[in-house]
Amino acid sequence: MSHKQRIVSGMRPTGPLHLGHYFGVIANWVRLQEEYDCFFFAADWHALTSEYADPTRIKGFVPGLVKDWVAAGLDPDKCVIFQQSRVKEHAELYLYLSMYTPLGWLERCPTFKEMNEQLKQKDLNTHGFLGYPVLMAADILMYKPCAVPVGKDQLPHLELNREIARRFNHLTGSEFFPEPADMLTEECKLAGLDGRKMSKSYGNSIMLSESIDEIAPKVRGMKTDENRLRKSDPGDPSICNLYPYHKLMTDPARLPEIEEGCKNASWGCVDCKKLLMQSLEKFLTPLHERRAACTDERVAEILETGSRKAQAVAARHMDELRKLVNFDF
Structure with a gap:
């Protein structure tokens, strides 16, 4: 007992x-x-x-x-x-x-x-x-x-x-x-991929059961800092919809690099999304393996x-x- x-x-x-x-x-x-x-x-x-x-x-x-x-x-x-x-x-x-x-x-x-x-x-x-x-x-x-x-x-x-x-x-x-x-x-x-509350009804979510191939186009279309119209425009991670995902799933040692790259425009949003996809794959792969084993x-x-x-x-x-x-x- x-x-x-x-x-x-x-x-x-x-x-x-x-x-x-x-x-x-x-x-x-x-x-x-x-x-x-x-x-x-x-x-x-x-x-x-x-x-x-x-x-x-x-x-x-x-x-x-x-x-x-x-x-x-x-x-x-x-x-x-x-x-x-x-x-x-x-x-x-x-x-x-x-x-x-x-x-x-x-x-x-x-x-x-x-x-x-x-x-x-x-x-x-x-x-x-x-x-x-x-x-x-x-x-x-x-x-x-x-x-x-x-x-x-x-x-x-x-x-x-x-x-x-x-x-x-x-x-x-x-x-x-x-x-x-x-x-x-x-x-x-x-937040959801479009900046609103994450919700199944909004279709703005990354599901735990989705494959990496299904997630990739969602991340490519993800809303980021609206003030960055071009890669050369400096950004602000604190108002970017994508950055909280990095804080939860990307190696913390990479966060200063992401912040600095965004602020001085040496990183574009595409670069940021590519790194996020790598982080998502590393994070989700063990979940997908456990799910597949759960018949x-x-x-x-x-x-x-x-x-x-x-x-x-x-x-x-x-x-x-x-x-x-x-x-x-």
Whole structure:
């Protein structure tokens, strides 16, 4: 039995992961698996909150998500990788917690309004979408973690999670749920290839699963310092969309050379992109090799084993909760 402190986190399976996901989330998970008892899950029920009208693709996205995780360095021998919908106790705890959660708490959730505005082409005025923070609370509280790795945009959700835990504990006269701390992750300062936020929907991303041949034309068309109309024009790396990629993936010893070459115009943007392609190939090749080794059969094995481990913990905690609320019929 592990004596490490536990953390829990998940991602919605809505398509392939890109470099923003890697540097913003997955790289941190890879570090955490060495220090904590980590539970990472494919949040397929969460994907349904916005994809309910056409859920057919979710099933195919789950294996791809796991392959991207393994490619990025998650090790099933060091962490528990599982699928949310395979652990039915999540749905039961979601039901119980929904009974304890005031409607006003959900209506004031900032993401409810933001996503409704951003995804106007979809009808998100559903009970499932309004209540998804309760499902998120169930996902987390089920495993009684000490902390949850989150970005700043997720802090309101985690605070709501703690409020639900406090209310449940108060009304049941118990200390059943610990209040998980936020483990704030460093924001990934990596814009999309066109300078906007990196997003699958914008088509401005480099996917972890893309081949070098597929990436090359994307890098050639990448937005750089708009003030450099000609190679002879001096540039400013601090406002160049390309330079943050170098800071994350190019040998740090080369950065002063890149900066100086840009500022004195001895380097052109084409030179900079050629070096970035070399850095990308060096960075992505090990990921591609691990992904290729992670067959569909291996993914099925990972999810079967991980979901079984998660379900064992969830079943034990739900047995305790049913007794606490006198529903152990």
